Amino acid sequence: xxxxxxxxxxxERWRDGDRDAFEEVVDRYGLQLLRTAxxxxxxxxxxxxxxxxTFLKAWQRIGSLRDEDPGPWLTRIAMxxxxxxxxxxxxxxxxxxxxxxxxxxxxxxxxxxxxxxxHALDRLTAEQRAxxxxxxxxxxxxxxxxxxxxxxxxxxxxRLKTALRRLRELTGSEEAFA
Amino acid sequence: xxxxxxxxxREHLHSEAEETREFPRRLRGRIRDGIAPRTRARMAPQxxxxxxxxxxxxxxxxxxxxxxxxxxxxxxxKSIFQQQTPSPTPQPFTCTDRSGGTIGAxxxxxxxxxxxxxxxxxxxxxxxxxxxSYDLSRQDSxxxxxxxxxxxxxxxxSVGIKLVFRNTDAGSxxxxxxxxxxxxxxxxxxxxxxxxxxxxxxxxxxxxxVRVLELSGPARLVVDVATTASASTTAAPxxxxxxxxxxxxxxxxxxxxxxxxxxxxxxxLTHVRVAHQAGFxxxxxxxxxxxxxxxxxxxxxLSRQAxxxxxxxxxxxxxxxxxxxxxxxxxxxxxxATSYSESRDQTPNLPVVQEVAQLGDxxxxxxxxxxxSRASCLRTLELSNPTRLVIDVxxx
Numbered sequence: 143x144x145x146x147x148x149x150x151x152x153x154e155r156w157r158d159g160d161r162d163a164f165e166e167v168v169d170r171y172g173l174q175l176l177r178t179a180x181x182x183x184x185x186x187x188x189x190x191x192x193x194x195x196t197f198l199k200a201w202q203r204i205g206s207l208r209d210e211d212p213g214p215w216l217t218r219i220a221m222x223x224x225x226x227x228x229x230x231x232x233x234x235x236x237x238x239x240x241x242x243x244x245x246x247x248x249x250x251x252x253x254x255x256x257x258x259x260x261h262a263l264d265r266l267t268a269e270q271r272a273x274x275x276x277x278x279x280x281x282x283x284x285x286x287x288x289x290x291x292x293x294x295x296x297x298x299x300x301r302l303k304t305a306l307r308r309l310r311e312l313t314g315s316e317e318a319f320a
Numbered sequence: 321x322x323x324x325x326x327x328x329x330r331e332h333l334h335s336e337a338e339e340t341r342e343f344p345r346r347l348r349g350r351i352r353d354g355i356a357p358r359t360r361a362r363m364a365p366q367x368x369x370x371x372x373x374x375x376x377x378x379x380x381x382x383x384x385x386x387x388x389x390x391x392x393x394x395x396x397x398k399s400i401f402q403q404q405t406p407s408p409t410p411q412p413f414t415c416t417d418r419s420g421g422t423i424g425a426x427x428x429x430x431x432x433x434x435x436x437x438x439x440x441x442x443x444x445x446x447x448x449x450x451x452x453s454y455d456l457s458r459q460d461s462x463x464x465x466x467x468x469x470x471x472x473x474x475x476x477x478s479v480g481i482k483l484v485f486r487n488t489d490a491g492s493x494x495x496x497x498x499x500x501x502x503x504x505x506x507x508x509x510x511x512x513x514x515x516x517x518x519x520x521x522x523x524x525x526x527x528x529x530v531r532v533l534e535l536s537g538p539a540r541l542v543v544d545v546a547t548t549a550s551a552s553t554t555a556a557p558x559x560x561x562x563x564x565x566x567x568x569x570x571x572x573x574x575x576x577x578x579x580x581x582x583x584x585x586x587x588x589l590t591h592v593r594v595a596h597q598a599g600f601x602x603x604x605x606x607x608x609x610x611x612x613x614x615x616x617x618x619x620x621x622l623s624r625q626a627x628x629x630x631x632x633x634x635x636x637x638x639x640x641x642x643x644x645x646x647x648x649x650x651x652x653x654x655x656x657a658t659s660y661s662e663s664r665d666q667t668p669n670l671p672v673v674q675e676v677a678q679l680g681d682x683x684x685x686x687x688x689x690x691x692x693s694r695a696s697c698l699r700t701l702e703l704s705n706p707t708r709l710v711i712d713v714x715x716x
Contacts, residue, residue: 148636155414161355162414168351169343173683176347177337186340190347198354259332278326279333306326315325 153212157204168197171213174280175220181275182224184264188231192223199223217280218290221272228268262312270305277302338684341582341653413440413529413546418456420534420541421485425450427539429490429518432508434500440531440544441502443522445483451539452488456481456532463626464521465645465695467512467574472626472695475523476506481530483543485518503547504528572600572697572714574624579702580709582619582653585610586684587707589656594668594676600699600712601673603690607654607707615707618654622647622698622711628691633680641691642667642674647698647713650687657681671715672696 149170155163175196180189196219200212207215263271269291276287288298309315427449435442462477476499490496496510504524512519524545533542591606609615628643656678665677675691692713701710 160414161352162416164355165348165352166416168348172343172348173340176343177340180340181333181337189340190344190350194347194350194354197351201355259329260336274329275333278330279337306329309329310325 149211150209153207164197164201167200167212167216171216172197175216178217178275178280179220179224181263181279182221182268182271183228184271188227189224192227193220195227196220196223214290217276218292221276221291225268225272232268259309259313262309265312266305266308270301270308273298273301274305274309335585338586341684413531413544415458415529417458418530418532419454420532421451421453425452425487426516427452427488429485429488429494430538431491432494432498432520434498434502434505434508436502436547437544440546441500441505443505443508443543443545445485445520445541445543447488447539447541448491449539451534451536451541453486454541455484456530456543457484458527458530459626460527460629461627462507462521462523464509464511465574465624465626467514467517467519473509473511473521475509475521477523477525479524479527481522481524481543481545482511483520483522484512487516488518489513489516490518504545572699572712574697576624577622577698577700577711578620579700580617580619580651584616584653585613587616587618587651587654588659589651589654589686590659590706591662592660592666592676592688594666594670594673596668596670596715597712600714601668601670603649603673603676603711603713605649605651605688605709605711607709608659609707615704617702617704617707617709619652620709621650622700623650624695624698626695628675628689630679630689633685633687634682639677639679639689641677641689642669643691643693645692645695647690647692647711648679648687649690649711650685653684654686655681655684656686672713 152163152166156167172193176189176193179192179196180186183189183192196216199219200207200216203219263274266274272291273287276282276290277284282290284298284302285295287302288295291298293301427447429445430448431444431446433442433444433446435444459480459482462475462480464473464475464480464482465471466473490510490513494510495508498508499506500508504526505522506525507521507523509521509523510519511521522543522545528546530546531544533544534540535542587607587609589605590608591604593602593604593606595602607615607618625646625648628641628646630639630641630646630648631637632639665675667675672692672694673690674693675689677689677691679687679689681687690711690713694716697714699712699714701712702708703710
């Protein structure tokens with residue numbers, strides 16, 4: 143993606159080690175990244191940790207940014223950080239999810255146990271939430287979402303489909319669209 | 321395939337995301353600390369050892385000769401701390417507005433010095449007491465609005481810098497207008513000194529980036545203005561927010577205004593009305609809460625400026641409205657994207673208010689600009705049922 147000239151100059155100053163220029167980039171992209179990270183991590187403090195790490199890595203790795211808008215590049219770093227932060231903090235849960243997937247069966251949800259969307263999102267895996275956040279919150283296409291999370295397109299299609307089906311099950315919405 | 325469930329999901333995600341209203345300052349600070357040079361951290365063991373040795377030496381001295389401890393040592397320590405701080409490592413020149421100082425610190429400006437240096441002109445504002453809170457803003461003309469009177473003043477040069485100090489005033493020996501023979505800095509003039517808000521306009525020969533240093537012992541704000549093009553190749557000057565202060569116009573004040581509250585869910589803009597009343601032009605922003613939310617007036621700031629040029633948010637595109645002065649109105653936690661269906665560019669052609677147009681509506685930060693026929697003082701009213709912000713712009 144091409145940069146506007148003003149942003150290009152800011153990036154050049156960042157490349158030269160100008161911390162003020164870097165802070166301009168933080169101001170420009172920070173809120174959107176933080177919101178996306180929070181959708182994935184479901185926790186403000188963890189999201190802030192992930193975004194702090196994102197920008198610190200970005201500061202160190204400016205050499206790997208090509209002549210392009212830094213937004214997608216920062217988003218990729220933020221997604222990796224968010225998912226790995228989630229895995230670090232929820233190892234036991236991640237293990238449970240893995241065993242759950244091996245079981246493969248559909249989870250029946252009683253009417254009493256039906257959840258609102260917020261709680262249903264809590265039940266997705268971090269990878270599913272990242273896909274949902276990028277596709278439905280950041281409005282990226284399925285192809286862009288796949289590129290951002292570095293997974294094959296078919297995998298992403300399947301992941302989004304699975305996530306949606308799971309959310310419908312958990313919220314009791316599947317009947318209406320069956 | 322998109323259906324109602326996906327639509328609900330999309331709306332839910334946006335609503336959940338907007339619970340994070342702004343990028344937290346503490347996080348910005350953590351990131352800033354994270355990229356700062358690590359010299360202090362690397363020296364921590366050595367500093368700890370040196371501190372321990374000093375404590376041992378003081379303890380031995382206290383036992384052998386208490387007089388030295390209670391008289392000589394404090395005076396020595398005092399003299400050490402009264403020494404001027406050495407010049408910090410030079411920072412890069414940047415083309416951005418700056419703020420700093422200590423909020424609430426009371427002080428008095430004791431002198432202003434200027435000097436040419438290789439690659440930059442230096443202006444030093446020296447204070448007795450602590451460095452006060454300050455805002456430095458760049459503007460694309462050398463015309464400023466004087467506090468209190470609201471009169472325009474044009475300094476030597478083609479662009480300018482405005483410097484506002486809070487909770488301070490100027491000592492009797494401080495020049496109110498100086499024209500140093502420097503490359504970039506052409507004139508430094510006091511444009512306000514009222515109610516402990518002290519403002520200076522700095523006329524510059526051309527648009528240049530600046531470097532700001534805060535020094536102590538004595539407290540000084542050092543403003544370096546680049547004189548070479550290489551240091552100033554970035555970014556056009558930001559629009560010119562001004563921050564005058566005065567209350568000598570009855571209920572109207574020549575101050576920037578702020579108020580409201582950035583809390584709860586974003587308020588929805590429903591109407592913008594503009595009309596003339598006896599003695600003032602009135603602009604009304606009316607809001608409604610989202611379904612199930614409590615009504616409140618969103619946080620707002622009104623910034624007066626000496627031209628009708630604005631920068632659109634977030635595109636950064638310049639826009640020039642009718643008139644020769646302007647008023648920028650920014651709401652935090654408000655949007656009209658889905659709730660406001662009236663004109664987003666009104667040209668009422670009133671005595672002072674010539675145009676009212678939306679400048680941005682992005683991430684719950686909504687900004688509007690008003691083009692004014694002249695710089696005018698303001699009055700704001702916060703009303704409820706329905707929630708409204710009323711801005712009265714004084715007319716001649």
